[in-house]
Amino acid sequence: MKSPVSSPPPGRRRPRTTTTLLLAGTVLVSSGCAVANSAGGDAGRADGRTLRVVLTQEPPTLEPCEASLTGTGVVVRSNITEPLVERDPVSGELHPLLATGWKQTGPRTWTFDTRSGVTFQNGEPFTAEDAAFSIDRAVNSDLACNVEGYVFGDDDLEVEAVGDDRLTVTTAEPDPILPLRLSFVEIVPRTTDTEAKVRVPIGTGPYAVRSWQAGTAISLSRHDGYWGEAPDFPRARYVWRSDASVRAAMIDKDEAEIAVALDSMEAEKDTTAAYPNNETTALRLDGREAPLDDLRVRRAIDLAVDRPGIIDALLGGLAEPAGQLVPPGVVGHSEEIEPVRQDVAKARALVREARADGVPTGRTITLVARNGMFSGVSETAEALQYQMERIGLRVRVRMADTATQLQYQLRPLPKGVGPIALLIMHGNQAGDAAFTASQYLLSDGPQSTFGSGDLDRRVADAGLLSGGKRQQAFADLLAHQNETVVQYTHIAHMSGLLGLSPSIRYEPNSATGDELRLAEVRQAGAVKR
Amino acid sequence: MVHFLRKRIISSAVPLFCVVLGVFFLARMTGNPVDLYLPLSATAEQRAEFSAAQGFDLSIPAQLWNYLADAARLDFGTSLRTGQPATEMVLDAFPVTLQLAGVTMLLAITGALLVGSLAAYRPNSLADRFASLLSMTAASIPDFWFAVMGVLVFGVSLGWLPTSGTLGGPEIWVLPIATLLIRPFGVLVQVVRGSMVSALSAPYVKIARSKGATPLRVIFGHALRNAVTPVLTVAGDLTVGLVNGAVIVETIFGWPGIGKLMIDSILQRDFAVLQAAVLLTAVTIFALNILVDVCHALTDPRVRQAVPA
Numbered sequence: 001m002k003s004p005v006s007s008p009p010p011g012r013r014r015p016r017t018t019t020t021l022l023l024a025g026t027v028l029v030s031s032g033c034a035v036a037n038s039a040g041g042d043a044g045r046a047d048g049r050t051l052r053v054v055l056t057q058e059p060p061t062l063e064p065c066e067a068s069l070t071g072t073g074v075v076v077r078s079n080i081t082e083p084l085v086e087r088d089p090v091s092g093e094l095h096p097l098l099a100t101g102w103k104q105t106g107p108r109t110w111t112f113d114t115r116s117g118v119t120f121q122n123g124e125p126f127t128a129e130d131a132a133f134s135i136d137r138a139v140n141s142d143l144a145c146n147v148e149g150y151v152f153g154d155d156d157l158e159v160e161a162v163g164d165d166r167l168t169v170t171t172a173e174p175d176p177i178l179p180l181r182l183s184f185v186e187i188v189p190r191t192t193d194t195e196a197k198v199r200v201p202i203g204t205g206p207y208a209v210r211s212w213q214a215g216t217a218i219s220l221s222r223h224d225g226y227w228g229e230a231p232d233f234p235r236a237r238y239v240w241r242s243d244a245s246v247r248a249a250m251i252d253k254d255e256a257e258i259a260v261a262l263d264s265m266e267a268e269k270d271t272t273a274a275y276p277n278n279e280t281t282a283l284r285l286d287g288r289e290a291p292l293d294d295l296r297v298r299r300a301i302d303l304a305v306d307r308p309g310i311i312d313a314l315l316g317g318l319a320e321p322a323g324q325l326v327p328p329g330v331v332g333h334s335e336e337i338e339p340v341r342q343d344v345a346k347a348r349a350l351v352r353e354a355r356a357d358g359v360p361t362g363r364t365i366t367l368v369a370r371n372g373m374f375s376g377v378s379e380t381a382e383a384l385q386y387q388m389e390r391i392g393l394r395v396r397v398r399m400a401d402t403a404t405q406l407q408y409q410l411r412p413l414p415k416g417v418g419p420i421a422l423l424i425m426h427g428n429q430a431g432d433a434a435f436t437a438s439q440y441l442l443s444d445g446p447q448s449t450f451g452s453g454d455l456d457r458r459v460a461d462a463g464l465l466s467g468g469k470r471q472q473a474f475a476d477l478l479a480h481q482n483e484t485v486v487q488y489t490h491i492a493h494m495s496g497l498l499g500l501s502p503s504i505r506y507e508p509n510s511a512t513g514d515e516l517r518l519a520e521v522r523q524a525g526a527v528k529r
Numbered sequence: 530m531v532h533f534l535r536k537r538i539i540s541s542a543v544p545l546f547c548v549v550l551g552v553f554f555l556a557r558m559t560g561n562p563v564d565l566y567l568p569l570s571a572t573a574e575q576r577a578e579f580s581a582a583q584g585f586d587l588s589i590p591a592q593l594w595n596y597l598a599d600a601a602r603l604d605f606g607t608s609l610r611t612g613q614p615a616t617e618m619v620l621d622a623f624p625v626t627l628q629l630a631g632v633t634m635l636l637a638i639t640g641a642l643l644v645g646s647l648a649a650y651r652p653n654s655l656a657d658r659f660a661s662l663l664s665m666t667a668a669s670i671p672d673f674w675f676a677v678m679g680v681l682v683f684g685v686s687l688g689w690l691p692t693s694g695t696l697g698g699p700e701i702w703v704l705p706i707a708t709l710l711i712r713p714f715g716v717l718v719q720v721v722r723g724s725m726v727s728a729l730s731a732p733y734v735k736i737a738r739s740k741g742a743t744p745l746r747v748i749f750g751h752a753l754r755n756a757v758t759p760v761l762t763v764a765g766d767l768t769v770g771l772v773n774g775a776v777i778v779e780t781i782f783g784w785p786g787i788g789k790l791m792i793d794s795i796l797q798r799d800f801a802v803l804q805a806a807v808l809l810t811a812v813t814i815f816a817l818n819i820l821v822d823v824c825h826a827l828t829d830p831r832v833r834q835a836v837p838a
Binding site: 060061142144146149196197199214215216239240241242243245246249250252253255401402403404406407 | 559560562565567575578579610611612613618621622625677680681684685688691692693694695780781782783785790796797798
């Protein structure tokens with residue numbers, strides 16, 4: 001009987017099939033290896049000359065006017081490009097960088113003297129004309145640079161180079177912190193494109209971009225014509241891994257010298273360094289919707305939160321209880337403002353009182369938090385939910401991605417979504433509470449849901465002051481917010497964790513997360529200069 | 530065969546067009562990307578300008594028309610996130626995934642044919658039970674856990690392999706491929722074994738044995754050819770899953786493939802890259818399905834004969 005499968009004897013065709021399969025396999029494997037090898041942009045081997053840094057993600061761009069974005073700034077700022085002025089992250093003082101000095105020469109005008117003998121990485125000399133060009137490009141152009149909106153707001157600046165080594169900057173209104181704002185403008189040569197953002201910049205910094213292998217690595221090499229002290233490492237290489245445990249493993253395996261944003265479970269290792277990162281977490285209560293429109297309910301939530309408990313159990317003990325939106329070291333931070341102590345009985349009494357007055361305390365409050373905001377964010381949201389429900393409120397948690405969370409965070413705020421308690425993490429890297437107040441405290445602030453006329457006036461008045469008076473005015477208005485508005489239930493001043501190889505010396509500071517200065521990294525055996 | 534191919538390509542065009550439309554509408558249902566790309570304090574005018582520049586201010590039908598017209602020219606626009614052409618980004622990422630998937634499936638199929646066939650030769654023997662245990666375990670292990678454990682054990686504790694990355698010799702392939710391989714291998718061993726048990730009990734195999742054919746010749750020369758059809762079907766499905774994006778592996782081991790690119794573009798509302806990536810992946814999956822059908826036709830004459838001339 002003939003088999004239904006009437007094919008030629010299998011053995012006859014096998015050699016050809018086998019050969020084809022083997023050939024296909026060899027080609028596939030060899031082409032794969034070729035890609036892997038040709039990528040050539042991994043962290044590479046330890047050679048003592050290349051500083052290998054592992055980030056959480058690939059920078060979307062290295063455009064200097066986007067350097068206020070964390071993912072871009074951590075590579076660009078003070079490594080590839082430099083500003084006129086830099087803020088010391090520890091003392092908060094301004095230091096000269098590409099400007100040697102500055103002074104206010106009119107009610108609205110500041111004059112900056114620029115450094116001579118500085119060259120860009122393309123060999124062109126740096127002059128005041130370049131500084132004026134860079135400010136104009138970042139602030140006044142149609143490029144919609146991040147630094148423009150974040151630091152300067154709506155008003156343009158008048159910028160003029162007066163000779164090769166002096167420029168004047170004039171603001172629309174008197175601005176006592178203009179030099180601080182200009183510390184966010186990275187200086188580029190005047191030949192830089194003004195019609196479109198650049199992907200790879202040229203600057204005056206200690207390192208120049210050597211190559212960017214998309215998806216794999218960014219390599220820098222030392223700028224030999226750098227005007228300042230030469231960095232220890234002739235080369236640097238950035239790679240990125242999304243998973244924190246892999247970043248930590250790369251330090252353990254000597255595949256990287258620095259790993260950013262490690263998990264709290266790595267905190268006990270000798271190779272992990274904790275540092276305050278100027279980020280503050282808080283619940284923003286939408287005071288336009290019942291029951292959050294009642295001051296007693298907002299106070300009750302403030303009293304319900306167990307800050308030390310959350311920090312110890314969920315944040316690995318790596319944070320400090322917060323009573324205000326700005327951490328120590330920022331102008332306006334007040335040591336007199338204490339974090340609110342948990343008092344459940346008092347909180348329950350406030351909710352009962354509000355309910356008795358007709359406030360619908362049974363209405364469900366949506367607690368919105370963003371995935372990946374910090375390690376332990378979902379557990380923190382659940383703890384806050386429990387603590388709020390414990391005092392008689394109804395709460396549901398909604399975990400969102402970045403884009404969705406921004407819809408709740410930014411004006412115009414979504415309508416018809418009920419009362420929202422939004423878990424925010426605010427970073428004030430500028431070092432002045434004015435940047436926080438204009439965003440989070442003004443009645444119509446881009447990230448504020450409500451406020452008060454009195455608070456708005458205080459913010460406007462404080463912004464015109466300088467020195468000790470400025471410090472006191474912002475400290476007062478932060479206390480005023482806590483007493484009369486209570487839009488925020490402050491939770492914690494956060495810390496970051498950095499993985500550091502034993503082969504290097506580096507002390508992280510509050511700016512490290514946004515501006516990792518490679519020139520400050522030394523070989524462990526090198527003598528500190 | 531040409532007619533067979535033409536028919537399959539034509540029948541694939543409609544679902545492909547549905548994918549093109551689906552990704553367009555679903556992407557826009559996730560919200561306006563303006564907030565992600567402008568400073569938090571950007572004014573309403575700046576937001577309006579950005580929307581206009583990206584064409585988000587147009588009506589949905591107008592956006593769809595532009596999208597289809599550009600897609601016909603294989604121009605998917607520029608990435609909002611990086612400013613690079615979307616097509617270029619996708620074409621850079623896709624070969625990485627394709628090679629991971631290709632090497633993985635080659636090893637998985639080869640391994641499964643060997644282990645599954647030998648297990649089926651003597652059902653319920655010790656070797657068979659061991660193979661079944663191995664395959665069920667492999668098919669059940671979560672790949673994320675396996676990947677992280679691989680990094681910690683073989684990368685850090687034993688120091689035999691690099692933790693991640695794409696630079697180096699063959700050793701850099703081991704953990705990513707092992708992570709990708711484990712599930713397809715487990716599933717395929719079970720399929721091969723089941724199929725071979727049935728094939729080895731067929732009359733033509735008994736005849737071959739009675740003629741004194743060696744066990745290896747019986748298995749690989751006679752039975753396997755007739756048992757391979759279901760294996761091809763399952764292998765095709767598993768390959769499609771890998772081509773869709775080996776997201777876990779690409780994320781953990783830092784391989785810049787299409788899965789990671791798609792996830793990033795979804796989270797960043799980078800419509801141009803998302804649309805290009807989904808379309809290319811869909812086309813590849815249709816091509817893979819056709820390839821599987823062709824393989825069926827080559828290995829099983831009944832399939833060829835079923836197609837009218």
